Amino acid sequence: MFPTPLEKTSRQWQIGYQVLLPIVLIIWLLPLIAVAVFSIKPDADFTNGNYWGMPSSFEMFTNYGKVFFESDMPRYLLNSVFITVPTVIGCIVLSSMTGFALGVYKFRGNLLIFFMFIAGNFVPFQILMVPVRDLTLSMNLYDTKTGLVLFHIAFQTGFCTLFMRNFIRALPFPLIEAARVEGVSEWRIFLFVVLPLMKPALAALSVLIFTFIWNDYFWAIVLTQGPDSQPVTAGITSFNSQYRAAYHLMSAGSIVAALPPVAMFFLMQKHFIAGLTLGAVK
Amino acid sequence: DGHTVSGELRIVSDMSNPAPRAVMEGLVADFGALNPDLNIELTIVDREAWKTQIRNSLTADAPDVVNWYAANRMGPYVEAGLFEDVSDMYEDGSLPGLDAVKGAMTLNGAQWGVPYTFYQWGIYYREDIFNELGLEEPTTMEQEMANCQVILDSGRKCYAIGTKFLWTAGGWFDYMNMRTNGFDFHMELARGEVEWTDERVVQTFENWAALIEMGAFIDDHQSYSWQEALKFMTDGDATAYLIGNFAVAPMRDAGLDDSQIDFYQFPTIADVPQGEDAPTDTFHIPAQASNKDNARAFLAYVASADVQTEINAGAALGQLPVNANSGVDADEFLEQGFDMLSNNAQGGVAQFFDRDFPAEMASVGMEGLQEFMVFPENRDDILERLEDARQRIYQ
Amino acid sequence: MSGVTLNKVIKKYGDVQVIHGIDLEIKDGEFCVFVGPSGCGKSTLLRMVAGLEETTGGTMAIGDRDVTTMDPSERGVAMVFQTYALYPHMTVKENMGFGLKMNRHPKKEIEEKVAEATRILKLEDYLERKPAALSGGQRQRVSIGRAIVRGPEVFLFDEPLSNLDAELRVEMRVEIARLHKEIGATMIYVTHDQVEAMTLADKIVVLRMGVIEQVGAPMDLYRDPDNKFVAGFIGSPAMNFMDGVVGDGAVDVPALKTSIPMKIAAAYKGKAVSVGLRPEHLVIDPAGDALRVDLTESLGGVSYAYLVSDSGERIVIEERGDERVSEGQMVGLSFEDKRVYLFDAETEARIRT
C-alpha cells in the first residue's frame, strides 16, 4: 500500500492526519456548505447583508416549501425522472446487445464498428446540435421528452457499448463455448448465460447513465423548452430568473435539483465507482 | 362580450417575473371565466430563455398565442412567415382604441399582433437621499453631473446598473445618443445608415465616458443582472437607476415606499429633439397555430380598454396601457411617465436598443457597450468592431 | 459405435498452420490422452473435435457420422474445461441441467439425469450451492457432471486438473479413472502432466508441433519409444542422452569411458548416435572414475545424483536404499545392456537392435 499505512507512521502524524481530514474536507466542500446554509436562511438575512453569518432563523420549511409548492420545480423534477429512467433502460438494452455482439463474436469489421462507437462518443457534441435539432423537429418530437430520450439513448449507446463490450470481453470465454457445446442457441446464450453475468455492469452503467442524463443541460436547452418537457437542470435556470437575487430560494432550488443523483451516488456508490473505472470514460 | 368561444387555447408567455406572472395568470383565469367552455393551457417560460426559444416554438408544435416585442424585433418572424397577419382585426373594429399604436405593430404594410403594455424609461432615484443631500431633479447634463459629484462625495454611487445580460447598457446608450444627436440620428444608426465611427457617435460616447470616468456607476456591474443591482439602490449605496418602469414593483417589494423613490426624465445634453425609450410588449398568433379563432378572441380581450386598465395598474404590471380608452392608474410613476411620453417626447418614441437594431447588430453592439462601461479607454477599438459588424450585417 | 476417427486433419490460423494432417483412430470406450510440449496443438486438436474450432482440411468422424462441419451441439460430445466454465449464477443442479433445459427436454428427464450424475460424482450435498461456494475439486466434479448429464458419446477434457493443487490433483485423477471405468464412454484428455498421462491413458498420443510423434499404450511408450523426442518426453526424471559412436558390434560412449556391446546393422557403422539411459536404470559403480558427482538431491526414500563427465555431459541417476554418493566424488556407472536405447544423432529416430 502506498503511501505508508497510517498505523506504521509516527504518533504525531497519526493524530495530525485525523485532525487534518475533516478540515480539508470542509475546505473542499466549502462552496457546497455555503449553499446549504443559504438554503435555510431567511430572506431577511440577505437584505440585512448577513450573507455569511449564522442564519438568524432557520427557514428550511419556508424555503423548500416555496420550491416545492410555489414553483414549477416539481414538474421539472418529474420531467427529469421521465427523461432519465427511459433513457437508462433504453441504453442498457441497446448496449448490452451491441456489447455482446462486439465482445463475443469475431467477424470482419468488428473492431471498426467498435471504434465507430467510441469515436462517436468522443466527438464534441456541439457538432451534432443543429442536425439533431432538425431531425427532432422533423419527427415532430421537438420539445417532447421522447425526443430528448431518443437522442440520449443513441448518443449514450456509444459509451455504453464501449463499457459493455469490455466487460463481456473480460468474462471467461469458455462459458460461452460450454454453452455452445451444450447446444444452446446464441440468443439463449445471451439471455441465460451472458446477461445474468453482466448484472454488475448493468448496475454500474445504470447509475452512471442516470447521473449523466440527470445532469445534462446542453441537450435539454437545445431540444426542449418550457416546463412541459424540460428537465430540472434547465428548470433551475428559469427558477432562478423567477427568484433572481433571492439566494435562499435559488440555493434551495439548486439543492433540490442536485439531490437525486447525489442520493443515487450514496446508495449505489460501489456500482457508481465501478462504472467510472470500468468504462473508463464519460 | 356577447359571444363566447370554446375548445382549446394554448398560450406561451414570457411574463416570468413575479408581478407579471401573477398578471398573466389572472388574465387567463378571467378569460377562462368568461369562456367556460374554453380549455386554456398556459405555459410561462423564463423571459430571457424565451428570447432563444421563440423560434423553435413557432416552428414546432406552435401554441396559439405567444408573447413578443414590437417593431424591428418582430422582423425575423414576419419575414419567415411565422406570425399570423392580424390586419383583419385592426380593420374590422375588433380592436377599438389601438389606432395610435398600430404603427409599432406594422411591418411590410400589415399588422402582426397586438400590444398589451408599454412603459417609459427614465431615471428612478432615491428621493430621500436627494433630500438629505439637498439635491433637485436635474434637467441638464451639467446639473446631473453636479448632482452626481455631490452624491459621490457622500460616499455613494450615482447609478445602479447590472449589465450581466447586456441590454441595460443599451438603455444608457439610447439615451446618451438620443440626447446628444437626437431621435432621428439614433434611428439612422439603428437602420445602419450611419457609421459607428462617425464623429457624432464618438461624441455620444465621450459624453457617456465623462460619467463613467467620474465613477458614477457602481463597480462590477458586469457581474449583476438588473435585479441583483437593484439591491444597491434599495440599500442606499447608489441613488439612481436608469431603467424601465417595471423596476418600480421590485423596488416597492424590497421595502422602499413612494416617499423614498421618485422619477425624472433623462436630462438634456444638446439642443436636439428628444426621444424616449418606451418599449412595447405584445401578443402574437403563430402562423401555425391550430386555434386561431380562439387566439383572436384572446387578443381582442387583452387589448380591450378595461382589461388594459386593469393589467397595467400600479398593483399589477405597473405600466402604461396601450389602449387610448384606458385609464392610467393613479400612480405617481405611471402618471409622470404618461405625461412625459405624451408631452415631452418631441423627437419620437423609440422601442429600445435591442428592438430597434437588427438582432446580430444588437448582440455585437451591446457587448461593446458593456465593455465600454468598464473600459471606456477601449472606445476606438470597440467602435471599429461595431463598424465592421455593421458593414457585414446590413450590406 | 462411437470411436473418433481423424483423417488428415489440418488446421490453419490465417497463414499459420498449427495442425499438419493428423490421422488418428480412437476406439469406442478408449481413454486417449494427448500430451506434448506447450503450443504443440493439443488444445487445438481437441477443440476441433468439439467443433469449437473449424477444421481447415481433412475429415473427422464420431462413430459413423462425419462431423467435420457440424455444430458442436450436434456432435454428441461434451467438454470439460480447464477453468471449469461453470455458470456462476446457477446452482450446481441448474448448471448440470442447463443444456437439457435449453434443448427443451422434459423436466422429469432432466431431474433423473442430474440425479444419476450426482450419484456417480457424490455431489448430493452441494446441489443447491452456487459454484463460488465450492472448492476447486468440487467445481471440477460439477463440470464433469454437466458433461455426464448430456450422455455424450465422447468426453473431451482440456487439462481439467491443472488448476488444482497437487493433493487434489491426485484425488481427482483417481476419480476420473473410476468414472471412465464406470460409464465406459470414449474419452479424449489433454494434459502435459506426465503422471496423468501415464496413469489414465489406454492410449497416449504424443504431439509435437502439430504432428503425431508416436501413439501407443503408456508402458509401450516408456519401454519402446520410437524416437528421441518421445523417449525424452515420457518418464521422469527424463532419460539421459549421451553422444556415442557405433563401432564394431559395440557403441563407444566417451562420456562413460566405456563401450557397450550391441548388435547393430552394419550400415550404422561409424555413425554418430545418441545413447539413452533412464536414471532409474543406472547404478553407481564406486570403483569407476568416469564421472564427477556435481550435486545430489535427496528426497528421503529416493535421491538424485547429478553427474558430469569430463566432456561436460550431464547425467542424472536415481538412487534408492541408504547408501548414497556424496558430492565431488568420482564414480563410474553400471547398467544392464538391454536398458540402452540408441537414436540416430541426425534424425533422432530410434535405432532398434
Place this chain on the structure above:
Amino acid sequence: MSGVTLNKVIKKYGDVQVIHGIDLEIKDGEFCVFVGPSGCGKSTLLRMVAGLEETTGGTMAIGDRDVTTMDPSERGVAMVFQTYALYPHMTVKENMGFGLKMNRHPKKEIEEKVAEATRILKLEDYLERKPAALSGGQRQRVSIGRAIVRGPEVFLFDEPLSNLDAELRVEMRVEIARLHKEIGATMIYVTHDQVEAMTLADKIVVLRMGVIEQVGAPMDLYRDPDNKFVAGFIGSPAMNFMDGVVGDGAVDVPALKTSIPMKIAAAYKGKAVSVGLRPEHLVIDPAGDALRVDLTESLGGVSYAYLVSDSGERIVIEERGDERVSEGQMVGLSFEDKRVYLFDAETEARIRT
C-alpha cells in the same frame, strides 16, 4: 557474522495470534527452509525477518545487530517474491540496479554489480528487455538478480518457484542451489513443496499453526521425525499410518494381520499406537492375503499400488523393477522391522525404541 537469530518472536494481527513465540538460530551461510501446511505462518515469519511486518513481541537479530524495529532497507536483507514483483516499467538492468540507485550508489558501482549478477544468472541477453517480454523463469531469475545486486547478508525467498511450471521449477531449483554454493550467504526459503525443501535445505523448519514442530537437516527429519505430523509431512508419497496396540515385546497391527517384535518401555503396554511405514520401505509378499490391491498406477520406472485392508485402512506402496502386482490381487507385505515408526496415538509424539 550474519546468521539470523529469533528470540521468542510473536506476531498478532489484532487479537489473533499467528506466531506463537518462535526461537530459532540460523547460522551464517546456512540454507534454511520453512515448510508447513498453508496458513501455518511461514510467510508471516519470513516477512517479519524482512521487516515488512512488525514484530509484536520478542527480538530478532541479524549478525550482531538487533533489527527488531529497523526499516526493511536497513536490515541488509533482500527478498525474492513469489510473484517476482519486478517493476514492469523498467528494463531488466534498471530493475536490478534500482535498489542501489535509490541508495545513491555511484553509477559505476551499480554497473559493476549488475554485470556481476548478470553473469551469475546468465542474463546477458535480456538486459534491455522489460519484464513483460520475459518468460516466467527468466523473470524469477531477474528477481533473484535484483536481490544479489544489493549484496545482502541474508536472502529471503517466499515460494519463489510456485508460479513456474514443473520443468522450469526443477531447473530453477538447481540454479538456486548453485547460487547458494557460489555466494554462500545465509538464505531463508519458504515453500510447501516437499522436493524443494528436501533438496535445498541445510536445515528444515517445520511449522504448524505458528509453532515449530521440528528443526533439523532434511535426512534427519526424514529418518527421525519427532512426531506424527512431521513424519507424515516429510516424504512423498506420505508415510502410511496404521492403528496398532502395544503387546508383549511386540506391536500388533491388525491391518497387516501381523505383530511386529519391538522393545518398548513397559509403561506403553496395552496402549494404542500409530504404526508408521513409508511406501518405499514396503515390499509386496505375493504369498500373503491381508490386503487387496485396489488400484495400481504405473509411471514407468516406478509404480504405486493402493492397498486396502479388511478393516478398510488404505496403504500405499512403491514398486520398482519390472514385476508388478495387478488390481484385485490379494497380497501381504514384508518390511524390515527397523523401518517401523511408532507414535503415541493420543499425543502423536514419537515413541522411540
Place this chain on the structure above:
Amino acid sequence: MATATTQRSWYKRNEIAVTPWLFLLPGIVMFALYVIFPIFQSFWISFHQWDGLGEKTWVGLANYERLLGGDRKFETSFWNNLRWLVLYLLAIPMGLFISLFLNQKVFGIRLYKSLFFFPFVISQVVVGLVFSWFYLPGDLGLLNVVIGFFGFEPVNILGRAESATYGIIAAGLWPQTAYCMILYLTGLNSVDPEQVEAARLDGAKGHRMLWHVILPQLKPATFIAFVVTIIGALRSFDFIAVMTNGGPFGSTRVLSFYMFEESLSEFGFRMGYGAAIAVVLFFIMLGFITYFLWSMYQDEKGAR
C-alpha cells in the same frame, strides 16, 4: 445421418455469422441516425448560409474564411479553449494528490472518500451557480470574505476579462479533480503490494517511491484521467452558460459556447457559421480521438 447437415435451416447454419449483426442492428441504426450522419450534415451545413428556417444558400468556404480570417470572437474562443485544455489538466495532479492523502485505512475513510467525490455527481449547472455565488464581487461572495480575512482586497473574478475564464476553469476543476481522484484511488488499490514491498526493501521512500514505483503503475489511471479531462475541457459549455453567459465582453467564450451562440441563441440563428465553428472544434478533438483509438488499438492487438 449424413444428410443431417443439409437439412438444417439457413439461419441455423449461419447462426454464428448472422447473430452479431442482428444484435448490432438497433444500436447501429440509432447511433448512425443521431451521431454519425449529423456529423456529416454539420460539415454540409457549414458550407451554407442558413437561418434554420428557410432555404440554405451555398456559400462555399465563406464561413471558414470569415472564421479563420480574423473573427475576434473566434480567436478569443480558440485561445480560451487552449487555456481550458492546459489548465484543466491540473485536475490530474490535484486528483492524484488528494487520492494519496485519502488512501488510508482509518475509521470512516469510506465516507470521506465519497464526500470528496461529491462535486462530480452534482450537475455542472449547479456547480456553476454555486461558484458564481462563491465569486460574487464585493463582500457578497464567500471568496472575498475568506481572502478579506487574510487581509486582501476583494476581487471580482468573473467580472474581469483577465480573470473570468480562469475563475470558470477553477469551478470546472473542482468536479474534475474529484473525478481524477476516484480514478487514482481505484488505481492505487490495484497497485501490486509486493512491488511496493520490494521497493521498500530497495530503500525507496516517499516521493522517490511515488515517482519510480507508484506512478508507473498508475499509468492506466493516468491515461483515463487524461482522456476524460481533455474531453471535459473541450465540452465546457454548461459552466460558461451558467456562470458568465460568455461575458464579460465575450471574454469567456469557448468554441462550443460560441457555436451555440451563433446557432441557437437570442440573436443567433446563423446555422452555417455555427456549423463551421463546430467543425473546427471537431478537428481539434479529432487529434485526441485518434490518439485514444490508436492506443486502444495497441491494446486490442495483444488481446485474443
